[in-house]
Amino acid sequence: MLPQRFAFLSPSPPPALLSPVVTMSLDPAADLPFYYGSVSRAEAERHLKLAGMADGLFLLRRCLRSLGGYVLSAVWSLQFHHYPVEKRLDGTYCLSGGRPHCGPAELCEFYGRDPDGLAGALRKPCRRSPDAAVRAGVFDSLRDNMLREYVKQTWNLEGEAMEQAIISQAPQLEKLIATTAHEKMPWYHGRVARQEAVRRLHSGAQPDGKFLVRDRQESGSFALSMVYGKTVYHYQILLDKSGKHSMPEGTKFDTIWQLVEYLKMKADGLVTHLGEACVNGKAAAKTPSLPGPRRTNGYTAPPQERELLPMDCDGFNPYHNPSEGRRFHIQRSRLLIDEVELGSGNFGCVKKGVLMTESGQIDVAVKVLKNDNETLVREEMLREAEIMHQLSNPFIVRMLGLCHAESLMLVMEMAAAGPLNKYLSSNKDTVTVENIMGLMHQVSMGMKYLEEKNFVHRDLAARNVLLVKKQFAKISDFGLSKALGVDDNYYKARTAGKWPLKWYAPECINFHKFSSKSDVWSFGVTLWEAFTYGGKPYKKMKGPEVMRFIEGGSRMERPAACPETTYGVMRECWTYKHDERPDFRTVEEAMRSHYYSMSSRAEPEGAGESPQ
């Protein structure tokens, strides 16, 4: 039987690509005969040269800058090509803009069959010589544990909330933990003076390249001390404004440990490249420093120097105290209502407020029913409350309860930055495409949750995506939403109502059928709105014209700010037949992949690992 991790491969994978010996390893590429581990680009090219430079000759190596990723190095027409392979948090791997694969072996196997954007197909593995071991990476074994530990300690999250935090913020979290990983390294000596560094380097053997890294007394930057010809040389490691480390005029890295790894392979201005670590006896036992917990009412305030993440806000974690249960009815005396109106609708208006709970005060939005006597509107609001009460996800506005007092009031968590379309149109200059991608990935996570719970939203649009802040989105307005029966996959409306036709899939308009797949169509329109910074879809057209436009096979064009790959998702969402349209599980996966690769592409600079 095939071992678990190759079980999904065809019964006879090309023998050239897969090692017959499969041992357990944390690195899924460890057993591949063409995998070299953490070797430099120059070394990779040397191996390919030695192996003859045939067309399609390839090897795989660890990416030295992107965490958990690889680089595929290959030759076509006597030219070297290097393609970064990104590791995504769901455990899949992909080339930038390419499709995801279960592992590095499967990825290479795929590109052996289909070049799919590479300069050619992979033909011949450049095998490691049997006596050469895979060069080990530094961060791999630490990464996953550190990530979970970090999220737990910093935001006090566990279980599902922790998973949601990690999935939605992986690129930022990896950066955060990567910046503390050096504290686990044997060569890191913390705050020691120059003389003490010399003393430590001179104790025991003093081979050329023996080194240590220490904190500099001022400025949060580091110094490197190394031995060469029994003399100790000291180098200042530069720290630029964006937090990147480098040797003077050298390649810049996000983290100290990545720079050290690089300097082991390339001198980059030093007297020689780094060799053996001068071991700090205390390092191994240390836990990397994590921001100290400064809890205020259920969350931890972030360190000042970094950007706020969604987990820093009220509203990421459920509010209720598990022992207390989520209250449905709220006493009027616990609620302070401000005169400030946040918005309005047919039902009445939404006001700002504060809810007193046992664990502190919470900012809330209060939907106040205009006319309590209008039974229809009242029933609608009660139905909305009934739906919201069953949902709890960081990317969905939570209902905190209903208050029956001077009016019927629905109390929700506050999303203070307001509707996405308005926010984007008035902040065009400061919101980046990556920011939009992160927000829309969050919306896809919220919608995936609804799909799993068998709810249809029926009014997904940028106006109903509210922002807690610039990097944190929540789906709101469940006024039209329905819970589907266990065996149903759609809801059939008896009569058409006041419907947002421009956001509706053909089957909604033609057959009054609503499903998660029709929400997927609306997600496509919402994506379009987001990437046009709050533009109006099908600008001048009226509802019936839009229907003819869609029936005739036309679709809205790619917004200028929208990457091609994400426009691909939009077009998939607008697949005419609902049974051929992707579900939210697929849409979220695609959004995640685009978001991660966009965030990790934005990071590296200067070390030349991009495709050429």
Ligand code: AMP
């Ligand atoms: P709705 O009818 O639910 O779409 O609410 C109307 C308007 O009230 C929205 O467009 C928002 O501007 C505002 N609003 C609704 N819910 C909230 C909330 N939870 N936090 C902040 N503003 C809200």
